[in-house]
Amino acid sequence: VALSTIDRSAVERLHLAYVDAIDDDRLEEWPGLFTAECSYRIASRENVRRGLPLAVMRCDSRDMLHDRVHAIRTTAFYVNRTVRHLGGMPDVRTAEGGDGLAVRASFAVYESLPRAATTLLCVGVYDDVVVEDPDDGELRFRQRHCTYDGDLVVDSIVYPI
Amino acid sequence: VALSTIDRSAVERLHLAYVDAIDDDRLEEWPGLFTAECSYRIASRENVRRGLPLAVMRCDSRDMLHDRVHAIRTTAFYVNRTVRHLGGMPDVRTAEGGDGLAVRASFAVYESLPRAATTLLCVGVYDDVVVEDPDDGELRFRQRHCTYDGDLVVDSIVYPI
Amino acid sequence: VALSTIDRSAVERLHLAYVDAIDDDRLEEWPGLFTAECSYRIASRENVRRGLPLAVMRCDSRDMLHDRVHAIRTTAFYVNRTVRHLGGMPDVRTAEGGDGLAVRASFAVYESLPRAATTLLCVGVYDDVVVEDPDDGELRFRQRHCTYDGDLVVDSIVYPI
Numbered sequence: 001v002a003l004s005t006i007d008r009s010a011v012e013r014l015h016l017a018y019v020d021a022i023d024d025d026r027l028e029e030w031p032g033l034f035t036a037e038c039s040y041r042i043a044s045r046e047n048v049r050r051g052l053p054l055a056v057m058r059c060d061s062r063d064m065l066h067d068r069v070h071a072i073r074t075t076a077f078y079v080n081r082t083v084r085h086l087g088g089m090p091d092v093r094t095a096e097g098g099d100g101l102a103v104r105a106s107f108a109v110y111e112s113l114p115r116a117a118t119t120l121l122c123v124g125v126y127d128d129v130v131v132e133d134p135d136d137g138e139l140r141f142r143q144r145h146c147t148y149d150g151d152l153v154v155d156s157i158v159y160p161i
Numbered sequence: 162v163a164l165s166t167i168d169r170s171a172v173e174r175l176h177l178a179y180v181d182a183i184d185d186d187r188l189e190e191w192p193g194l195f196t197a198e199c200s201y202r203i204a205s206r207e208n209v210r211r212g213l214p215l216a217v218m219r220c221d222s223r224d225m226l227h228d229r230v231h232a233i234r235t236t237a238f239y240v241n242r243t244v245r246h247l248g249g250m251p252d253v254r255t256a257e258g259g260d261g262l263a264v265r266a267s268f269a270v271y272e273s274l275p276r277a278a279t280t281l282l283c284v285g286v287y288d289d290v291v292v293e294d295p296d297d298g299e300l301r302f303r304q305r306h307c308t309y310d311g312d313l314v315v316d317s318i319v320y321p322i
Numbered sequence: 323v324a325l326s327t328i329d330r331s332a333v334e335r336l337h338l339a340y341v342d343a344i345d346d347d348r349l350e351e352w353p354g355l356f357t358a359e360c361s362y363r364i365a366s367r368e369n370v371r372r373g374l375p376l377a378v379m380r381c382d383s384r385d386m387l388h389d390r391v392h393a394i395r396t397t398a399f400y401v402n403r404t405v406r407h408l409g410g411m412p413d414v415r416t417a418e419g420g421d422g423l424a425v426r427a428s429f430a431v432y433e434s435l436p437r438a439a440t441t442l443l444c445v446g447v448y449d450d451v452v453v454e455d456p457d458d459g460e461l462r463f464r465q466r467h468c469t470y471d472g473d474l475v476v477d478s479i480v481y482p483i
Binding site: 170173174176177180181184243245246247248250269271273274275276277278279280281 | 330367368408410411413426428429430442444445446447470471472473474
């Protein structure tokens, strides 16, 4: 299937599956939305602008994403937090080189703690490369770079953005 | 018309009409977006997770929704508040049993009070069942279950979520 | 090309280009999304409701929008702020008179300042008229009226909403 036939709604479904896995606390499904070799990164807008290699989170393969989920599941956090993503409409473009689709979308992530009001955790933008996985033809993230605005207490990043 | 022909944009229009009726303070139009027999519920994520029947608001028919609007219109509130919904993209699936569409969408609701900054009221997820109303073929909610994250002062729920 | 053939996704792309130009700090591209004669306005919901002509920002041509960008670029602000828009799905309707499309969409704008958490600047609704520009056939805003809820410190409106 040619990449040009990937429709926008397939990309939207991938975005929705991503949000659903995290917000519904089915984190184990999250790595499966990425290709085996992939690039997942969370970095601040300021660092991205300066071209600094500093990232709050960086995973270069699906296995590393699985490790991350394992770490989250086995860490004793003081509080049970839940997160909620609100994503803007995806801006779907052909990726440079014609291999896959470049997709941008704004996001806001909210956090809720027990017996507390919900608060804004961060806002930012996703820079994705979405491809049809040669393994099975499924649409997956080969890249999801999360760039957040403002300053963020690094400890507060527990779940994926 | 077969349900399979309900397109995604028709569901989006229903979601937009819902938000518009509430945010534009045309609450009287809100019950008309539901079927005569319906289930509207606002409950906390924690209670839903525990399977508890506690709900902040629960209406089982369009008539009850009308009653709710009447109650809002005739109650003297201390302040005039306005609300603003931001909804995520709807995730449209075939409902179990094939009758209607199951639709999920994240939401954020903001509240504004006179001479005050806008604040976040709550975030959460809608679990809808959308059907073509046999009465006239219009697309309507047979179910809208609003599950909000975090803790919410129950008194603060004045308008529908 | 008849206006009826403007599809929803073309309107979405215009909305995305608007957000992208502002949030990516490519403000110089922002006026090009409007027709030469246009109406851009930022006003409070309360003033709009009362029919008051007060607006926080009002531009009646693309040239005035360019002037606004020039003013922003040459003003020395105390802090470097960045903004992030989250837009709801656009509600696309035929404009009265059949000339162009009337489009409504909810928005939330977040602001980030150096060494500070991100905060909500405002929420509200866009009332747009989108037309195919007779100059080159491109889809542009002939009107974008931004109505924000709540009270807003006028000084805080630096970038376009």
